[in-house]
Amino acid sequence: MSFAALPQTGDDSPWRPPAGWTEVASLRAASPAETDALARRLAEATGPGDTLLLSGALGAGKTHFARAFIRHALGPDGAGEDIPSPSFTLVQTYDTPGGEVWHADLYRLGGPGEVIELGLDIAMEEARCLVEWPERMAPDWPERAALLRIEADPGGEEEARRVTLWTAPGNPLGSRLAAAMGDGA
Template identity: 45%
Template sequence: MKDEAATIAFGRKLAKALRVGDVITLSGPLSAGKTTMVRGLLGALGHDGEVPSPSFAIVQPYESLKLPVWHVDLYRIDDPSDLAELGLEDIREDGVLIIEWPEHGGAAAWPEALGLSLNVEEDGSRALTANVPSSWEGRWPLR
């Protein structure tokens, strides 16, 4: 993705492929574009307000959309056992869970997730890699 507009466009495209119960994990360094991608996704689902990084809130629900989304940032989570207190599995009954910094949740968390990783290239563009689970068969690659 060459710039912020392309990252937002990818998020919009990703939104079209979502289903209830999906988990998407977003990895990458600070300022790689994880929250920017989520802005595009939420915009495509009908959100027209700000989309701040949930670094301090940890969980930011967007429940009045076409498909409810919980945007989660685990950057400040030090112990994976703390995840139980967040109630993250509840949203999957009716919506989608998007998790930034999933590595803070432990290696075994969310094995069924679409795992996306953004890395900043030397020219400032973003390289996207994906770990695609079988539940995304027919939906990935995005069209």
């Protein structure tokens, strides 16, 4: 696995999906609560071996999405659960009734070998994984994963986000998640 630098502040080159991947669904989340609702729907639509790559600028809502997803996966125990951002630990894991959930943040990844040291490559096969700053894995994107891109909504309201789903062509995870996203416009 190789190791990619992240875009730096002031670098205004447009975001590009992994080469060959296509957009399979899109919706507007007008508020944090709507992002929570989407995270719960996607938590229900995923199982062991499914990876969601969470892409977006600092403050887009990647951790916010992951917290709602994990709380829902934890079930009744999730309500009061502290779900720390893995920005320093790189990985947090959770035992849920539907199997292990891994929450990773690769922003501070030290090098390509660390993905393997962390066990993330195996976890992506066996657990449900949510990976912030997946650009660190470029260009070796995990082909079976789906990518959720979270961006400010062009409409301009402070709390509105445009959420798009991207996968490699023919990835069945794409159709499963697109169905769960509905046609939320």
